[in-house]
Amino acid sequence: MFPNLAFNLQAAQVLELWIGAFLTLMIFSFLYKDNPFYKFAEHLFVGVSAAYWMVQAFWSTLIPNLFGKLYPPMVEPFLPEIAGNEADFFKLIPLVFGIFLLMRLVPPWAVVARLAMGLVIGFAAGTNLTRYLQSDFISQIDHTLLPLIAFDDAGFSLRETIKNLMVVSGVVAGLIYFFFSAEHKGLFGKASRYGIWVLMVSFGAAFGYTVMARISLLTGRMNFLGDWLTHMFSGNLPT
Amino acid sequence: MLQKLGALDRRIIFVLIALAVIIPLAVGLVFPVATTPIVQNIFDSIEALPPGSKVLLTADYGPSTEPENQPMLEAVARHCLEKDLRLYVASIWATGPPMIEQMIGKVIRADFPDLVEGEDWCNLGFKAGNQGVINSAYSDFHNAFPTDARGQAAANIPMLAEVLRLENFDHIVAIGSGFPGVKEWVQFGGDPAGVPTAGGVTAVEAPLLYPYYPAQLLGLMGGLQGAAEYEAALVKAYPKYTESSRQAIKNMGPQTVAHLVIIAFIVIGNLAYFSSERAKPKLGVKS
Numbered sequence: 001m002f003p004n005l006a007f008n009l010q011a012a013q014v015l016e017l018w019i020g021a022f023l024t025l026m027i028f029s030f031l032y033k034d035n036p037f038y039k040f041a042e043h044l045f046v047g048v049s050a051a052y053w054m055v056q057a058f059w060s061t062l063i064p065n066l067f068g069k070l071y072p073p074m075v076e077p078f079l080p081e082i083a084g085n086e087a088d089f090f091k092l093i094p095l096v097f098g099i100f101l102l103m104r105l106v107p108p109w110a111v112v113a114r115l116a117m118g119l120v121i122g123f124a125a126g127t128n129l130t131r132y133l134q135s136d137f138i139s140q141i142d143h144t145l146l147p148l149i150a151f152d153d154a155g156f157s158l159r160e161t162i163k164n165l166m167v168v169s170g171v172v173a174g175l176i177y178f179f180f181s182a183e184h185k186g187l188f189g190k191a192s193r194y195g196i197w198v199l200m201v202s203f204g205a206a207f208g209y210t211v212m213a214r215i216s217l218l219t220g221r222m223n224f225l226g227d228w229l230t231h232m233f234s235g236n237l238p239t
Numbered sequence: 240m241l242q243k244l245g246a247l248d249r250r251i252i253f254v255l256i257a258l259a260v261i262i263p264l265a266v267g268l269v270f271p272v273a274t275t276p277i278v279q280n281i282f283d284s285i286e287a288l289p290p291g292s293k294v295l296l297t298a299d300y301g302p303s304t305e306p307e308n309q310p311m312l313e314a315v316a317r318h319c320l321e322k323d324l325r326l327y328v329a330s331i332w333a334t335g336p337p338m339i340e341q342m343i344g345k346v347i348r349a350d351f352p353d354l355v356e357g358e359d360w361c362n363l364g365f366k367a368g369n370q371g372v373i374n375s376a377y378s379d380f381h382n383a384f385p386t387d388a389r390g391q392a393a394a395n396i397p398m399l400a401e402v403l404r405l406e407n408f409d410h411i412v413a414i415g416s417g418f419p420g421v422k423e424w425v426q427f428g429g430d431p432a433g434v435p436t437a438g439g440v441t442a443v444e445a446p447l448l449y450p451y452y453p454a455q456l457l458g459l460m461g462g463l464q465g466a467a468e469y470e471a472a473l474v475k476a477y478p479k480y481t482e483s484s485r486q487a488i489k490n491m492g493p494q495t496v497a498h499l500v501i502i503a504f505i506v507i508g509n510l511a512y513f514s515s516e517r518a519k520p521k522l523g524v525k526s
Contacts, residue, residue, distance in 0.1 A: 031253045056333035061367040064386045081392040082385065127374055127427075135426040135455065143454040206446040209462060213307065213442035215260065215497045216463040219490045220306025222260050 013237055021228035024221055066091055066098075144171050170198040242518070245511025252504060259500040260493040268492035274475075278468040281437040281458030282318070285410065286476070290323035292409040293402060297424065298342070300416035301334025304441045310466040310487035311439035312342050312414050314473050317484055320351045320360065321477055325398050327408070329363035329384065331372050331419050336365050336388060350483065357387075357396045364388030369419040373427040377405045406432040414439040414460075421448055425455050439465060467491045 026041035059078075068075040069088040076083035100116035103109040146168055150160035176188065177195030184192040227238040262268075274282070285294070296315055300308040319326045328339050339362055347360060354360055363384045366372045376383035380402050381393040393399045401407060411434050413424035421438035429436030435457050440448055442462025452459050460469055466487035474481050474488075 032250060053333045056336070056365055057367045060333075060336075060365045060388075064390070065366075068385070079386060079390040079392075081390065081395055085392075123371075127370070131370075131426040131431070135430045139430065139455060140450060143450075202446065209442040209445050211498070211501055212462050212464065212494065213304075215256075215494050215501075216307045216442065216490065217304070218256070218260055218497075219264070219463075219493045222257075222264055222493070223306070223490070226264065 010237065014231070017228050017231055017237070021225060024225060028221075066095060070095065144168065169194070174198050241507075241511045241514040244507050245515060255500055256497055259497040263493040263496045267489075268496070269489055270492055270495055272464075272467045272471040272488050272491060274468040274472040277452060277459050277461075278465055279458070279472060280453065281315075281412070281460065282469060282472040282476075284435060284437065284457055285315070285318055285322065285324070285412075288322065288324055288409055292324050293327065293398075293407065294319050294324050294410045294412060295327045295329065295405075295408045297411070297413045297415070298328065298330045298335040298338045299332045299420045299424075300338065300414065300441075301332060302337070303334075304416040305338065306490060307441045307463050307466060308414050308416055308439065309338060309341065310463075310470060310484075310490075311460050312338065313346050313486070314466065314469045314484050315412050315414070315439070316342055316346045317350060317480060318469075318473050318477075320347065320354060321480075326360040327363060327398070327402070328360070330365045331367075331369060331423075332415075333365050333367070339364075339388070345483075350480075357391070358398055361396055361398055362388040370423040370427045373405075373419070373423055377427060377432055380404055380407070404432070406434060408432075408434050410434065411436040412439070413437070415444075416441045417444065420444070421456070421459075422451075425451055430455060439469075463487050463490055463494055 023041045023044070026037040029035055030038040063075055064079060064082065068079055068082050069085070070091045071087055072083050072085045097116040097119055100112045102113075104113040144167060146164035148161070148165055148168065150157045150164050152160060173191050173195035175195070176191045177184075177199065179192075182188055230236055231238070288294070296312065296319065298308070298312050316326060316328070328342070330336060330339060343362065347354060351359075356362070364387060366384060368375070368383075372383050381399070384399075385393055387393070387396060405411075405428055411424060411429055413421045413428075413436065415421045415424075415438070421440050421444070424438070425436055428434065436455070437458045437460075438448060438451075438456050439460035440462070442464070445459065445461030445465070448456065448459055448461075460466055467490070470484045470487050473484050
């Protein structure tokens with residue numbers, strides 16, 4: 001039994017390697033020009049992704065979090081450990097609202113989907129509002145209020161002072177650039193000009209990071225194709 | 240000449256970039272990597288945790304960003320287990336579980352075969368609900384993660400007995416590549432629960448996360464470079480991982496060469512642009 005299993009695992013790994021390599025080459029073919037191979041790989045990716053997300057959500061959320069709590073014996077074949085738990089009938093509420101959402105597919109009943117959608121939007125807006133206010137607004141303002149003359153254990157710190165000056169002046173100048181109720185001239189105009197420079201530097205950094213990300217992904221694919229070529233010529237599989 | 244270069248077929252640039260990646264990979268070109276403070280802070284904070292501390296490590300990404308994120312996940316997991324910390328791995332991305340399984344195979348089964356699942360480490364798998372899962376875990380962790388990835392009830396997992404709320408963790412390390420990810424772990428996890436939080440993100444996302452450092456994020460691994468820096472810190476402290484923890488360090492060779500090629504093209508493109516501008520007849524000047 002075990003040798004067969006090992007053989008099957010190896011065969012599956014080889015198949016995975018070859019399918020992955022061909023799909024990678026199909027996607028790369030777009031760099032030359034659009035073609036049916038690229039289109040095929042693209043559509044396959046979209047379809048497989050959608051199916052994967054659906055299956056994952058079903059087995060990791062609907063089964064343990066809904067059916068496993070609503071009627072635990074139902075999940076005994078898959079999750080025997082929670083099959084003996086007590087039923088939690090409060091889960092009927094998300095079940096009903098979940099069914100309401102699906103009613104969008106039945107035109108005469110589509111209006112009830114709005115109830116579920118309203119709940120989702122209301123919950124998301126309420127939760128996000130408080131957390132965004134705290135983490136992205138108040139905390140960010142708090143952490144921008146830095147001392148313009150900084151000291152550390154050894155006394156005056158020039159490095160920290162310069163850093164703090166850059167952060168504070170950058171934020172203030174950036175805000176001035178987006179302040180349109182006063183004409184951008186004189187000292188105000190110079191601050192606005194500094195603000196656009198700060199923005200340009202941040203855009204440049206973001207672009208540099210994006211280039212790095214794309215090259216990293218290309219390196220990953222090249223490593224994969226290297227594994228495939230190694231297997232093709234030597235029979236060795238990647239570890 | 241410069242104007243001709245300005246009109247270069249983009250496919251030639253693609254080929255040169257491909258060669259800039261393939262040749263260094265083929266010859267095994269590796270450059271030394273120094274760890275910057277923003278990554279060293281993460282390493283130091285994990286290093287300072289006493290044995291038995293509880294670390295939540297999340298894998299909120301998928302195969303599309305594996306080259307950047309996977310070395311981060313593996314290096315942090317290896318570091319935590321080397322320090323005898325209890326490791327809780329979870330994901331709020333459906334594509335996270337295969338990444339976690341890969342890490343378990345390469346790190347836990349390979350380097351720490353004696354550790355017991357459920358006592359020293361556990362895989363909580365994927366839970367749908369985006370930031371709602373984090374919000375739920377903040378108030379009732381078992382409600383957010385009622386089972387582990389194998390379907391074992393949370394109540395029957397020994398190392399989950401002490402984790403009732405998110406604040407029971409000593410450290411959160413979120414590895415992500417978008418929404419929901421590191422930002423949501425800061426907003427809905429680390430900030431309200433007061434748990435020290437660190438992040439590892441793709442390079443594209445890194446500039447968006449910098450404002451959270453150092454107050455809300457104690458450190459940030461940005462892209463492949465961030466991963467390589469963490470590997471460098473790990474290898475420096477634990478030389479026995481020199482071979483097993485150097486995927487990102489190896490990939491930084493082609494990265495550096497490709498960057499040089501891109502910089503060269505940016506310079507050439509600008510020279511070509513200014514050259515063609517100079518060659519244009521000026522408006523208002525009679526010839």
